[in-house]
Amino acid sequence: MVSKTGRMRDTTIDDRVLAVAARQLAESGYDALSVQRVASDAGTTRQAIYRRWATKAALAEAAVTAVAEVAPPELDDAEPFEALVRELTDFRSGVSRPGRMALVGTMLQEGTDDDVRDRYAVGVVAPRRRRIRDILERGQREGAIPVDADLEIIVPMATGSFYGRALAGDPIPERWPERTAAVIWRAAGGDRR
Template identity: 55%
Template structure:
């Protein structure tokens, strides 16, 4: 006797739930995120949501996984231009609706450690790895000081954006270029492509 195939999973519902959950997680934080409210806004039932994700932690983790950064760290031919491009990509990502507030949610004490760990592994670490690879390539190529503090420079790359956001000082459109130029000079950067310390106006 041939068994009838079960009803196929509606991936459209999955996408709607994840989109709404991302909005709620960013806006309300992990603790206040309501699965009932998410199901209602996504146009489905709580039962349908629970069949896919058994609890809030699993759904929040799925949201983070869904926005994973899959870019790989490579050795760039032109580290300075690669730095500008990476910062421009960061600017596009963090400017998307809900992304900046999601960072705040991840820093809340009430966020599940598993969710925070997944966010770091899937979003933060790939970006930092690519930025560090760019800075390391510049050092290996003799384009920056051999003793440059790349750990501090790495934090400066994205930290300046968050600092301005906290101060309600909107970053300018040319933030990637200005930030890259400042970091490049701070670590003794010289060509090709980047601004040379000797090119700075003297008092």
């Protein structure tokens, strides 16, 4: 792609900048996010960043969106309990990548821009919860879970134990996805021995 000045535009800048911005958000939080440092670490200039993202908040939103753009696991062929195990395995894998838990903490900081926090909630948290709820609702339709199960409470519990253990500094136990899925299934009133 050629820029307005007639130079070839470096198409790799976006990916480099977003990766560095996401890392900085995770390591230092939103308040400490520095466009100058992002530019330096990504091997570009502040001007190149500001041509793409007009503000620090816009850059942070784009970085959070890039983190969210990971394809969910294929669950169509799995029975609901197995689908729940796969979803929780995918969750553990994603949140265990370097910087991901710290990024969760960044979203909880008071100084984090509301638009950035909202983008994270919409792009990362809501899709995961929606997939877990869809799995449990499929279990209800198939008669594996009672229709009166309190999914409003149960759905956040599915990932909450991971966050709770991480916050307390407790190691994640062996077979966390399978064990958590079994607890969630029983909490929803399903029979899982």
